[in-house]
Amino acid sequence: MTNTAILSTRHVTKKFGGFTANRDVSVDFHRGKLTSIIGPNGAGKSTFFNMVSGSFKPTSGEILFDGKSVGGLKQHEFAKIGISKSFQITNLFPALTVLENVRVAVQCLQSVYNIWTPRSRHAEWVEKAELLLELVGLQDRRNDLAENLAHGEQRCLEIAVALACDPQLLLLDEPTAGMSPEETRVIMNLILKLLEHRTIGLVEHKMKLIMGVSDSIIVLHQGQLLMQGTPDEVKNNDEVKRVYLGKGNH
Amino acid sequence: MKTKNTFQSPVLALLAKQPALAVMALLAVFPLIFPFHSLAINILLFGLFAAGYNLTFGYTGKLSFGHAAFFGGGAYGCGILISQYAIAWPLALCFGVVLAGLLALLMGLLAMRTRGIYFAMVTLALAQCVYFLFFQVNSLTGGDNGLRGVNVNTVNFGSLKLDLLNPLVKYYFMLAFVAIAIWLINRILNSAFGSILEALRENEHRARACGINVEGTRLLSLVISGMVCGLAGALNAINLSTVSIDSLSYQTSGQVMMMTLLGGMGTFFGPFLGAGIFLGIEHVVTGITERWQLIVGVIFIILVLFFPKGIWGTALARYKK
Numbered sequence: 001m002t003n004t005a006i007l008s009t010r011h012v013t014k015k016f017g018g019f020t021a022n023r024d025v026s027v028d029f030h031r032g033k034l035t036s037i038i039g040p041n042g043a044g045k046s047t048f049f050n051m052v053s054g055s056f057k058p059t060s061g062e063i064l065f066d067g068k069s070v071g072g073l074k075q076h077e078f079a080k081i082g083i084s085k086s087f088q089i090t091n092l093f094p095a096l097t098v099l100e101n102v103r104v105a106v107q108c109l110q111s112v113y114n115i116w117t118p119r120s121r122h123a124e125w126v127e128k129a130e131l132l133l134e135l136v137g138l139q140d141r142r143n144d145l146a147e148n149l150a151h152g153e154q155r156c157l158e159i160a161v162a163l164a165c166d167p168q169l170l171l172l173d174e175p176t177a178g179m180s181p182e183e184t185r186v187i188m189n190l191i192l193k194l195l196e197h198r199t200i201g202l203v204e205h206k207m208k209l210i211m212g213v214s215d216s217i218i219v220l221h222q223g224q225l226l227m228q229g230t231p232d233e234v235k236n237n238d239e240v241k242r243v244y245l246g247k248g249n250h
Numbered sequence: 251m252k253t254k255n256t257f258q259s260p261v262l263a264l265l266a267k268q269p270a271l272a273v274m275a276l277l278a279v280f281p282l283i284f285p286f287h288s289l290a291i292n293i294l295l296f297g298l299f300a301a302g303y304n305l306t307f308g309y310t311g312k313l314s315f316g317h318a319a320f321f322g323g324g325a326y327g328c329g330i331l332i333s334q335y336a337i338a339w340p341l342a343l344c345f346g347v348v349l350a351g352l353l354a355l356l357m358g359l360l361a362m363r364t365r366g367i368y369f370a371m372v373t374l375a376l377a378q379c380v381y382f383l384f385f386q387v388n389s390l391t392g393g394d395n396g397l398r399g400v401n402v403n404t405v406n407f408g409s410l411k412l413d414l415l416n417p418l419v420k421y422y423f424m425l426a427f428v429a430i431a432i433w434l435i436n437r438i439l440n441s442a443f444g445s446i447l448e449a450l451r452e453n454e455h456r457a458r459a460c461g462i463n464v465e466g467t468r469l470l471s472l473v474i475s476g477m478v479c480g481l482a483g484a485l486n487a488i489n490l491s492t493v494s495i496d497s498l499s500y501q502t503s504g505q506v507m508m509m510t511l512l513g514g515m516g517t518f519f520g521p522f523l524g525a526g527i528f529l530g531i532e533h534v535v536t537g538i539t540e541r542w543q544l545i546v547g548v549i550f551i552i553l554v555l556f557f558p559k560g561i562w563g564t565a566l567a568r569y570k571k
Contacts, residue, residue: 076461078461084459096449111442112467115442116437118441
């Protein structure tokens with residue numbers, strides 16, 4: 001069962017001083033599947049997301065990627081081993097063009113310290129960036145500054161930036177936050193398209209959205225794992241209904 | 251009339267589009283229209299110092315208060331070899347640059363993890379350590395009296411003999427090195443590494459998530475910055491024939507920051523313009539009153555209030571769009 005997992009956590013706990021944000025969480029992200037993390041406010045979703053994407057180190061427990069422990073790696077090393085992420089709050093290079101945002105992200109894993117070769121010598125970085133922009137549907141805006149894009153477009157651009165390092169696992173923190181229904185539809189279609197070649201993990205608030213597309217759902221409550229299962233299993237779980245679904249009915 | 255992306259003046263347009271070439275050209279004609287040649291040399295060398303500082307302050311976004319260590323380190327490194335060991339000036343010059351680079355590496359390793367005002371404080375403290383180190387090693391550096399006898403009076407390039415006692419000749423001798431440095435800085439800013447620096451300045455978190463080793467990248471840029479400042483210091487040692495302990499003092503660090511701010515941080519031409527304005531004002535006001543720093547301070551405050559991006563930075567922003 002676990003051998004299909006690309007990323008697993010084993011008894012992961014994160015403490016901030018005396019506060020325990022996550023306690024003893026053991027879950028699996030299966031290869032080629034879409035795994036969602038849900039939970040009420042304060043359930044520890046963001047902390048958990050930040051641990052599996054490399055921003056926080058777990059206080060105890062292990063994070064395994066491809067069977068190897070990655071808990072001790074630094075943030076910038078996560079991109080190198082194939083885990084990439086988008087942030088909850090849009091995080092781009094605002095004064096650079098759309099194309100340059102992706103081009104520099106492509107460059108990051110190829111060449112950082114080359115102070116001699118002009119960047120213009122590397123047409124292949126631009127080509128790859130163009131392909132990624134096409135994938136997310138932003139090719140027409142390549143010469144605009146990232147800060148001048150609409151909110152939904154910026155989220156798409158951030159996904160393109162996150163894809164630049166050819167991640168095996170793409171982690172998205174609330175990719176549809178603050179989006180109109182139309183923009184949400186566009187992004188969900190994009191996510192399903194990306195799923196053809198990758199594993200995706202996402203944190204989301206919008207329950208209906210999640211239920212329809214996820215292969216597996218991780219439910220967190222008060223920092224702990226309530227359950228991990230298919231959407232149907234989650235829907236029919238009494239405890240999940242009680243702590244989460246019961247209140248708002250969706 | 252103004253149109254998009256065109257400049258009213260062709261000189262300004264050239265400065266914006268081909269900054270390295272334009273700065274070299276301006277510096278080449280500068281002493282021909284500016285009669286005070288020794289002041290021109292000062293502006294040239296402090297302009298280079300500020301351009302080096304700008305790599306850290308403007309392009310990497312780190313406020314350093316310790317760049318005097320690199321300027322002074324380069325000056326002493328070069329000066330000591332010439333005056334105490336009678337080593338040929340080209341070798342001494344290289345040694346000054348390398349010494350400044352090593353100081354930058356050391357300072358970077360110790361300070362790079364800190365940010366904002368803490369980085370400024372740590373670099374200030376480390377630069378003060380360098381100051382007192384050179385101050386104490388009296389036999390080598392001359393201590394309080396400064397280092398004397400850094401005499402390079404004539405320079406031979408094959409059959410070409412340059413008399414450095416002639417200020418105009420000395421200016422162009424210095425300009426040769428400054429031009430090489432400008433070309434290198436331009437090359438680095440346009441390199442693959444240059445675009446990583448841009449990304450880093452734009453958004454450190456995103457850059458880190460993209461796989462950039464932020465500390466390593468900043469360390470490299472600080473070393474390059476330190477070496478450029480070291481070159482400026484080493485050339486200044488040859489220029490003045492002496493090295494004063496003041497070149498290592500925190501006032502020197504403050505001055506170069508003011509020059510960069512005045513001209514426009516993160517712009518190519520700004521540091522040279524800033525050095526020119528700063529030294530120009532100082533030159534004029536010291537002739538009028540002993541309390542010149544008071545007046546320079548007031549002028550500085552006014553300029554920063556009305557040109558927050560610096561003079562050249564403001565001009566660029568106004569004319570560009």
